[in-house]
Every structure is written in structure tokens, then in C-alpha cells.
Amino acid sequence: MTFRTILSAAFAAVLAVAAQAEDMKMSVTTSFANSGLADVLLPEIKKDTGINVQLLIVGTGQALKLGAQGDVDAVLVHAKAAELAWLAEGNGTHRREIMYNDFILVGPSDDPAAAGSAAQATEALSAIAGAQAPFVSRGDNSGTHKMELRLWKAAGIEPQGDWYRAVGQGMGAALNTASGMNAYIMSDRASWLKFANKGDLKLVYEGDPILFNQYAYMPVNPEKHSHAKIEQANALEAWLVSDRARELIDGYTLNGEKLFTFNAKAE
Amino acid sequence: MNDILQGLARAAKLVVTLNADLVEITLLSLQVSLGAAVIGSAIGLPLGAWLAINRFPARRTVIALLNALMGLPPVVVGLIVYVLFSRSGPLGVLGLLFTPTAMVIAQVIIITPIIASVAHQAIRELWADYHDLLISLEARRHQRIATLLWDGRRALMTASLAGFGRGIGEVGAIMIVGGNIDHATRVLTTAIALETGKGEFDMALALGFVLIGLAIAVNLALHILSRTERGSRW
Amino acid sequence: MVNAMVALDRVELRRGGRVIVGPISLRLGGEGITMAMGPNGAGKTTLLRALHGLERVSSGQIHWDEDARALRERQAFVFQTPILMRRSVLDSIAYPLRLRGVRRGAARERAAECAENVGLRVSLRKDVSTLSGGEKQKMALARALIMDPALLFLDEPSANLDGRSTREIEEILDHFRARGTRIVMSTHDIGQARRLADDVVFMHHGHLVEQAPSAAFFDAPQSQQAKAYLQGDIVI
Numbered sequence: 001m002t003f004r005t006i007l008s009a010a011f012a013a014v015l016a017v018a019a020q021a022e023d024m025k026m027s028v029t030t031s032f033a034n035s036g037l038a039d040v041l042l043p044e045i046k047k048d049t050g051i052n053v054q055l056l057i058v059g060t061g062q063a064l065k066l067g068a069q070g071d072v073d074a075v076l077v078h079a080k081a082a083e084l085a086w087l088a089e090g091n092g093t094h095r096r097e098i099m100y101n102d103f104i105l106v107g108p109s110d111d112p113a114a115a116g117s118a119a120q121a122t123e124a125l126s127a128i129a130g131a132q133a134p135f136v137s138r139g140d141n142s143g144t145h146k147m148e149l150r151l152w153k154a155a156g157i158e159p160q161g162d163w164y165r166a167v168g169q170g171m172g173a174a175l176n177t178a179s180g181m182n183a184y185i186m187s188d189r190a191s192w193l194k195f196a197n198k199g200d201l202k203l204v205y206e207g208d209p210i211l212f213n214q215y216a217y218m219p220v221n222p223e224k225h226s227h228a229k230i231e232q233a234n235a236l237e238a239w240l241v242s243d244r245a246r247e248l249i250d251g252y253t254l255n256g257e258k259l260f261t262f263n264a265k266a267e
Numbered sequence: 268m269n270d271i272l273q274g275l276a277r278a279a280k281l282v283v284t285l286n287a288d289l290v291e292i293t294l295l296s297l298q299v300s301l302g303a304a305v306i307g308s309a310i311g312l313p314l315g316a317w318l319a320i321n322r323f324p325a326r327r328t329v330i331a332l333l334n335a336l337m338g339l340p341p342v343v344v345g346l347i348v349y350v351l352f353s354r355s356g357p358l359g360v361l362g363l364l365f366t367p368t369a370m371v372i373a374q375v376i377i378i379t380p381i382i383a384s385v386a387h388q389a390i391r392e393l394w395a396d397y398h399d400l401l402i403s404l405e406a407r408r409h410q411r412i413a414t415l416l417w418d419g420r421r422a423l424m425t426a427s428l429a430g431f432g433r434g435i436g437e438v439g440a441i442m443i444v445g446g447n448i449d450h451a452t453r454v455l456t457t458a459i460a461l462e463t464g465k466g467e468f469d470m471a472l473a474l475g476f477v478l479i480g481l482a483i484a485v486n487l488a489l490h491i492l493s494r495t496e497r498g499s500r501w
Numbered sequence: 502m503v504n505a506m507v508a509l510d511r512v513e514l515r516r517g518g519r520v521i522v523g524p525i526s527l528r529l530g531g532e533g534i535t536m537a538m539g540p541n542g543a544g545k546t547t548l549l550r551a552l553h554g555l556e557r558v559s560s561g562q563i564h565w566d567e568d569a570r571a572l573r574e575r576q577a578f579v580f581q582t583p584i585l586m587r588r589s590v591l592d593s594i595a596y597p598l599r600l601r602g603v604r605r606g607a608a609r610e611r612a613a614e615c616a617e618n619v620g621l622r623v624s625l626r627k628d629v630s631t632l633s634g635g636e637k638q639k640m641a642l643a644r645a646l647i648m649d650p651a652l653l654f655l656d657e658p659s660a661n662l663d664g665r666s667t668r669e670i671e672e673i674l675d676h677f678r679a680r681g682t683r684i685v686m687s688t689h690d691i692g693q694a695r696r697l698a699d700d701v702v703f704m705h706h707g708h709l710v711e712q713a714p715s716a717a718f719f720d721a722p723q724s725q726q727a728k729a730y731l732q733g734d735i736v737i
């Protein structure tokens with residue numbers, strides 16, 4: 001009976017789903033994953049330590065939440081205040097700074113607000129707000145979003161009005177929106193360089209140290225979640241601060257541009 | 268338009284060269300959604316048949332509930348399954364979160380109401396035809412259900428395929444409970460979402476075309492297989 | 502009537518606030534062929550179905566005799582409109598045996614025999630929906646006979662059959678009666694009724710008008726309605 005054949009084939013498919021290997025899970029932010037650095041690091045980590053790191057690519061808020069719930073074994077994010085609060089709640093063992101990259105301002109190629117000629121990042125934002133030029137905000141509570149809000153605050157501006165569009169989405173989707181609207185947007189450099197749908201957008205402002213973006217690694221607290229794989233998490237940390245990691249991180253380029261700067265301190 | 272053409276070209280290239288990543292995520296898509304369709308059918312088809320032939324006080328309520336569940340947003344299902352299977356949730360000890368099994372569970376919840384509802388419609392008509400005969404022959408309750416399921420199998424296959432179609436194209440729930448982990452839980456739809464996020468529209472479209480092709484292939488395969496049964500028009 | 506099988510005591514069936522059959526009181530014996538007759542809409546089908554247990558009785562009672570238990574437990578019904586399953590002819594006929602746990606091979610073998618017995622000479626592999634009207638009726642008859650019923654209901658079993666097939670069916674029914682099968686059927690074919698019936702139940706407008714042994718009924722119908730019905734048919 002052909003019907004039976006179909007059924008048994010389908011059942012075999014279900015059973016095949018069940019098997020899976022022992023791995024370690026780490027939640028990271030979308031911007032890190034989009035940078036492409038993970039694709040370079042993960043195979044090396046596996047080679048050197050034998051650990052198969054599975055990445056959960058989510059926003060900063062969700063990345064920390066996954067750690068707090070014990071659904072991952074470590075987190076790698078870039079939002080210092082949130083990280084410290086997370087640690088204070090007993091979710092992790094400690095915080096280890098690994099590297100930084102930077103944020104940039106992207107906007108229409110003719111730069112109607114003249115943000116590119118600003119001396120400081122805050123000045124560039126003031127120029128955009130003053131011109132009421134369209135500006136796309138992630139609006140998703142991500143590290144990038146929080147950085148953007150800090151900058152507005154530092155500039156003494158409360159962004160609101162028709163020109164300010166919070167999309168509540170990831171970096172890629174937000175860039176797509178900005179590209180469609182020909183609007184200004186703050187992005188991490190990696191996401192921008194990798195972004196394929198640039199349209200009329202270009203990089204308009206960069207370089208202010210306030211835009212530097214520190215990545216920190218935090219293992220999940222095994223006292224809170226006994227199943228958390230602290231041994232693998234520690235081994236991964238040891239690798240992340242090693243000379244091998246420094247070499248790979250500092251050596252990683254995208255379109256000829258260096259993206260990350262290794263700054264982990266030896267203990 | 269250009270994007271679409273580029274996407275088609277890229278899809279063709281990926282398929283022709285049997286790109287290893289593509290094969291992997293396509294197979295996982297198939298496994299998860301076929302698995303969900305099989306389990307959803309095992310629950311939904313008898314449930315639909317049972318609702319069609321039984322009269323009980325809460326029947327209308329159950330059917331209304333079923334129809335309401337059909338419109339359940341996958342993201343909500345994903346969230347509920349996530350909360351249940353999170354390490355901090357009631358079923359956390361099973362360690363199923365971010366595994367294909369969790370994805371199958373989420374999809375089963377999404378597609379079972381659809382399968383049951385379509386099956387209910389089909390079986391109700393068949394039951395109207397068969398009623399007198401089955402009562403006269405004193406078929407027992409489970410025999411009635413078995414007979415209706417077997418003789419209505421063509422229509423029920425449509426129900427299962429509808430469930431499969433909804434599952435294979437679903438992204439909201441499996442993104443949350445699967446996590447879209449490379450080489451572990453990445454399937455066609457989550458890969459498409461990822462590529463779209465990167466602005467890689469032609470790659471996203473290519474995967475989209477593969478997804479459409481896959482859905483068509485599965486439908487055709489089932490119809491051809493079931494038509495090989497001789498002498499039957501249903 | 503030698504022994505009693507079933508007695509109807511002021512049985513009434515109401516549907517949609519309307520009385521469609523009854524009140525009827527009658528007794529049926531345990532042997533032979535009882536023929537329900539009467540014009541369209543008289544209530545023959547409803548009566549047969551009520552006896553078989555397919556129709557809910559609104560008031561009154563149906564008493565089955567203690568001695569008729571064997572009859573009651575092994576009934577079969579051939580419906581006025583054959584019920585077609587989505588199956589091959591062979592599997593349709595074999596279905597009642599399959600319900601009773603007979604293995605497929607054995608059930609199909611018996612089904613082929615039954616098809617032969619009722620003169621259903623078509624490819625048994627094909628779908629029942631492709632059968633002609635008469636072939637469908639033969640299929641339904643074979644499906645009823647495969648259980649070797651002790652009590653057999655037939656609702657106009659030869660309505661769509663040609664002369665030869667009608668005779669074949671009548672021979673089969675004769676044969677089963679001779680073996681002790683109790684038959685309750687309906688027909689509009691007066692010739693058939695004369696040939697087969699042991700007694701006649703004549704109905705009109707849902708009422709029992711006349712119940713009599715066959716010879717008495719056809720030679721000297723008592724009621725006006727029966728006279729008219731028999732004459733009307735003879736005239737045509």
C-alpha cells in the first residue's frame with residue numbers, strides 16, 4: 001500500500017530529528033553575527049578546544065534574557081549598564097572584556113543635514129535633529145539602540161517627531177528601512193560594511209571615541225542553573241583572551257577595513 | 268524585478284551545485300515540517316473525524332475553539348513553547364529548547380487545528396453518506412472512525428498537506444524555539460529571515476524559491492504516489 | 502404465522518412536528534417473506550428502518566419475541582438507494598466481514614463468491630461508483646448476504662433491475678427463505694410481490710391499511726386503497 005509507505009517514511013523522518021550532539025550555546029548580538037567574525041572564530045575554537053559553539057543570534061535584551069533563564073551557557077554582548085545589572089542579579093559568574101568595534105552614522109549620500117562635517121558625534125546628531133532629516137532608530141532595546149539613546153541624551157536632545165522613526169527591528173531590517181526611506185541611521189561598522197542593500201546611503205560620520213562599542217563575555221552562573229556548562233564556558237573564555245584570539249580578531253578585515261580591536265587584559 | 272531574476276539565478280546555481288549548506292537546511296526544513304505534519308495528522312485527523320460523528324454538548328464550542336486556534340499567530344505559539352521548555356520553565360529539565368524537537372512541537376501546535384478543521388469538514392460529508400450503512404452494520408465507534416479516515420484519505424491528505432504547507436512556510440515560532448543555530452536548527456525560513464536582515468536579498472529570494480519548489484515537490488510527490496493506487500477515483 | 506417475531510404496539514414516528522408513520526400496531530411471524538406495499542410516501546421505508554432500529558420511534562413500542570433473539574442479532578438491510586463506499590466493488594462487499602475481524606484475503610474470497618451468487622459479473626477491482634444502477638443494487642445485496650443474515654430487510658431491491666436480473670434476485674431470495682432466512686421487504690412490483698410474498702403489509706399515508714396472507718390479499722383485497730392500488734398497477 002503506497003499510503004503506508006508514505007507514513008513510514010514520514011515517521012523515519014521524525015525519529016531522525018531526535019538525535020543531537022553535546023554542544024555549548026552562546027547568545028550573541030545580531031551585529032556581532034553579521035560582522036562575519038564568528039565564521040572565522042568558531043572553526044578555530046573547535047579546532048583548538050574541541051568545543052562546538054552554537055550561536056543564538058538575537059538582540060541584546062533577548063541575549064541577556066536567554067542567559068538569565070539558563071537557556072544558554074554564556075553571553076557575548078555590548079551594553080555595559082545592562083551587563084552589570086544582569087550580573088548584579090546573579091545571572092553570571094563575571095564579566096570579561098574581549099574587544100571593541102565602533103558605531104558609525106550612515107545617511108543619504110548628499111548628507112542634507114551636513115552631519116559629516118561635525119566635530120563630535122553629538123554635534124552630528126544635533127545637526128540631523130535640527131534639519132529634521134529622517135532618522136531610523138532600531139527601537140528594539142538592543143545594545144545599538146541603547147548607545148543611540150545615550151548619544152541623544154549626551155547631545156541634550158529628546159528625539160521625537162515625524163522625522164524620527166523607531167522600527168523595533170534588528171540591524172539589517174533597520175538598515176533596509178533606512179535605505180528605503182533614504183534616512184540617517186546609526187549602525188555598527190560591521191553590519192554596515194556587510195549590508196548589501198545600501199541604495200543611496202553612505203557613511204557620513206565616524207571616529208569619535210564615544211562611539212566605541214565594548215564587547216564583554218559572561219558565563220552563565222552554574223549556581224543558578226546547575227546544567228550550565230561552566231567548564232566549556234571557562235575554556236571558551238580562556239581561548240577568547242588568548243594570543244590566538246588576538247591575532248584572529250585584530251587581523252579580521254571586511255572590504256579591507258579592520259573591524260574589531262582586541263583589548264582583553266591578561267588576568 | 269532585477270532582485271527576483273538574480274534570486275532565481277542564484278537559486279538555480281545553489282540547487283545545481285548541491286550547495287552543502289542549502290542541502291543541510293533544506294533537509295532539516297523537511298524533517299521538521301514533515302515530522303510536525305505526521306504528528307499533527309495523527310492527532311488532528313482522528314480528532315476531526317471524532318468531532319464529525321459525535322454529538323455532545325461542548326461540540327460547537329470545541330469546533331469554534333479549533334477555528335480560533337487556526338488563526339493563532341506563530342510568534343505567540345513560539346513564545347508559549349519557549350516559556351514551557353526554557354530551562355527556567357516547567358519542562359526545562361527535558362533540555363529540548365533550541366533543538367529540532369522543540370521546533371516540531373511548536374509546529375504541531377500551529378498546524379494541528381488546521382488539519383483537524385479541514386478533516387472535520389471532509390469527514391462530515393463522508394459520514395452523511397455512510398451513516399446508515401455503518402449503523403446498520405453495527406460498526407463500533409473506533410471502526411467508524413477508522414473506516415471514515417481510510418475512505419476519506421484523499422481529502423485527509425489534503426488536510427495534512429495544508430498543515431505541512433503552513434509548517435514549512437512558518438518562521439515566527441521556530442525562530443524563537445529553534446534559535447536559528449547554524450548547522451543545528453537553521454531551516455529555510457529562518458535562513459531567509461537572516462539573509463533578509465543582512466540585506467542579501469538575492470540570497471533570501473534564492474532560498475525562497477527553493478522553499479516554494481520544495482513545497483510543490485512534496486505536494487506533487489504525495490499526489491503521484493497516492494494516485495498509483497489502482498481503480499480509485501478518490 | 503407459526504411463531505411470533507416482533508409486535509408493534511401503537512408505534513408512531515413523528516418528524517418535524519408531523520406524523521409520518523403510525524400509529525401502527527401489527528405482528529410479524531418468524532418465517533417467510535413479508536412484503537410491505539403501498540403507494541409512494543406510504544411509509545414502507547420508514548417502517549422497515551424502524552424495525553431494523555435505524556429510526557427513532559416517537560411513541561408506542563416494538564416488542565421483540567424472546568425466541569427471535571437469533572433473528573434480531575443477525576440482521577442486514579439493503580437500502581432503497583445503495584450506499585456507495587469509496588472502495589472497489591470487492592472491498593465494498595467484503596466490508597461487513599472485515600468489521601467482524603475476518604482477514605482481508607478470506608473476506609475478499611467470500612466477497613467474490615457473493616458477487617457471483619447475485620449475478621454481479623463485472624470487474625470486482627473497479628470502483629463502485631462506476632457501476633450501473635442495477636449493478637449497484639446487486640453489490641448492495643451481495644454486501645448484505647455476505648453476513649448470512651437471519652433477518653434480511655430489502656427496500657425495493659429490484660427497482661433498477663432488468664427482467665432477468667429481477668428473476669435471479671428472486672431465486673436467491675427464495676433460496677434464502679428455504680434455508681430459514683426471515684425476509685421483510687418492500688416493492689412496487691406486484692408480480693414480484695405475488696411470486697415472493699408469504700404475507701403482505703399494505704400501507705397508505707403512514708397507516709397500516711391491511712395485513713393479510715399473500716393469497717388472500719391478492720385475490721380479495723379488503724380495503725378500497727389496496728383495491729385501487731392493485732388495479733391501478735394492473736391497468737398500467
Ligand SMILES: Nc1ncnc2c1ncn2[C@@H]1O[C@H](COP(=O)(O)OP(=O)(O)OP(=O)(O)O)[C@@H](O)[C@H]1O
Pocket residue numbers: 516517521522539540541542543544545546547548581
Ligand atoms: N426524516 C424525515 N423527515 C420528514 N419527513 C420524512 C422523513 N422521512 C420520511 N419522511 C416522510 O415520510 C413519508 C414516508 O416516507 P417513506 O420513505 O417511508 O415512504 P415509502 O413508502 O418508502 O415511499 P416510496 O415508495 O416512495 O419509497 C414521506 O412522506 C416522507 O416524505
Ligand SMILES: [Mg+2]
Pocket residue numbers: 545546547581656
Ligand atoms: Mg421507500
